[in-house]
Amino acid sequence: MNRPSGVSCSACWFLAGLALLTAASFWTLDLQWAKFLSVDAARKMGRFLAELASPSIDLPFLRKLLWASLETIAMSALGTLLAVLGGLALALPASRTHAGDRALWRAPTRIVLNGLRSIPELVWAALLILAAGLGPLAGTLALALHTTGVLGRLFAEAIENSPSGPAFALRVQGVAPGRVFLYATLPQILPQLVSYTLYRWENNIRAAAVLGVVGGGGLGQMLAFHMGLFHMRETSSILIAMIALVTLVDLASYLARRILQR
C-alpha cells in the first residue's frame, strides 16, 4: 500500500476490462429477455411450477425412483473406485519420487491426466454413449475417466510432497522402487489419498445425478425421459429426489468433517 496510485490504476484497468467483457457478453448474446419476461413465459412458468407442486406418489413409480437413486449412488461409487485404481496407476509414473529420478514418463503422463481432467463428465458420457450404449455403464465409465484425471494429479502431488526420509532410508539399502513405494511412501500419504477420494466421491454423486440427462443412467435419465414426455408429476418427484440426494450428501459430508476434525 506504499504506492496507492499504482495499485488503484491496475485495479481500474481490471475493472474496465471486466466491464467491457460483461457488456460485450450481454450485447453479443441474442438474449430473449422479452420472451423470458413476457406474459406467455410467465404463464408457462406458473403452470410449470403449479404442476411441480403435486408430485407423483404412486407406489410403483416411487419404487422405480428409489431404484434410480440407488443406481446413481452405485454409479458414483464404482466410478470413483475405478478412478482410484486408474489414478494411482497413473500417479506413479507422473511423479518424481526423488531427486535422482529421471522420471521419463512424468511429462507424457501429466498430459494424459490433464486431458482426462479437462473434459467434463458430461462430455465423456456423451462420447461413451456411442461406444457403451445408453445406460449406467456409460455414466460410470464417464465418471471414472474424468475422476482418474483429477485424482491422478492429486495423488501425484501427494506422492511428490510426501516426506522423503523413509523412502530414502529404504532406497540406500537397495530396496526396489515398488517396495519403497509400498512400505515408505504409501503409508505416509494414505490418509490424504482417502480424503481426496471421499471428496471426489461426494462430487461424483452430485455429477451422477445429472449425467443421465445425456443418457448416462441414474436419476438424470429418468428426469430427461419424463420431462421430455411432459409427465410433470413424475418430473416433480424426480426433482425432489435429486435435491434430497444432493442435500443428504452435503449433510453427510458436513457431519463427517465435523466428526473427523474433532
Add this chain to the structure above:
Amino acid sequence: MQPAAGTPIAPELRDPAWIGRVFWFLAALVLLAPALVLTEFRPWTMLEPDALGSTARFVGDFLPPKIEPEFLLLVARECWRTVAIATAGMALALLIAIPLALVSTSVLSVSALPGRTHALPFALRQAVRGLLIVLRSVPELVWALVFVRVVGLGPTAGVLAIALTYGGMLGKVYGEILESEERQATHALLRNGAGRLQAFFYALLPQSATELTSYTVYRWECAIRSSAVLGFVGAGGLGQQMDNSMKMFQGSEVATMLIVFMLLVGLADAASAWLRRVIA
C-alpha cells in the same frame, strides 16, 4: 532379506494385521457386488464386434480434426458464446448473490449488537439462507432443462441457469466469508450509529475484498466449464455444437471441438490463476 516364494514364514515375521486386511478386502467385495449389478457393469459389451465397429469408425474419423476455415470460424463464434454465457450468467449471479449475502450475514445485524438476535431478523436470515441453499442445490443442468422449456433453445436458458445456481453458491460463500472476518471494526461503526451499508463498505468489505474477489474469479472459471456443458441440453455455446456433431457421428468435427474446448478450459484456468495471484 525377503524369504523366497514358497518357503514358510516364521511366526514372528507374519503380518499381524493380515486377518483385518483380508476381512476388509472381502467386505469391500461384498459391498461392491450390488453396485456392479446396479450399474449394469458389463464393459465387455463394448467389445462386441457390432459396438466395436461403430466406435472404431467414430474414433477413426477423429484424425485428422476438421480445420476448414468456415468451420473454425463457427467454432470460434461458439467459443465466444460459451465465455459470454458464463460472463453474463456471473453478472446476474452477482446481482442475486450480493444482496442476499448482505441480508444473510449476522455481522451486519444491528439488533444482534447487544448479544442476542431478535426473533424476526433471525427468522429472516434463516429464510434467506434456505433460499440460497435451494438455488444452489438444484444443479445448473436441471435449471437449464427447465428454462429451455420456458424460453426455448438458446443462450438465454444457459445464462439464467448459471445465474440461479451460481447466485446461490456465491451468496452462500460470500455470507460465510463475511461471517469469518474479525467483527471489531464493523461493530465499532455500527455501535457509533453507522448504517449497515456504511459499516459494510468501510469496515467489512476492505477486510474481505481479496478473498471475495479471488473466489469470484475462481467461480467464473467454473462457470465457463459448466456453460460449455449446458449446451448439451440446448442452452447454446460449444456444447450444443458438440452435441449436434456427435449425433451426426462427425468424428472430425468432435475432435476439433474437443481440442478447442480443452484449450479454452486451459486458458480460463491460467487466466484465473494469474488473476488470483495478482489480487492476493
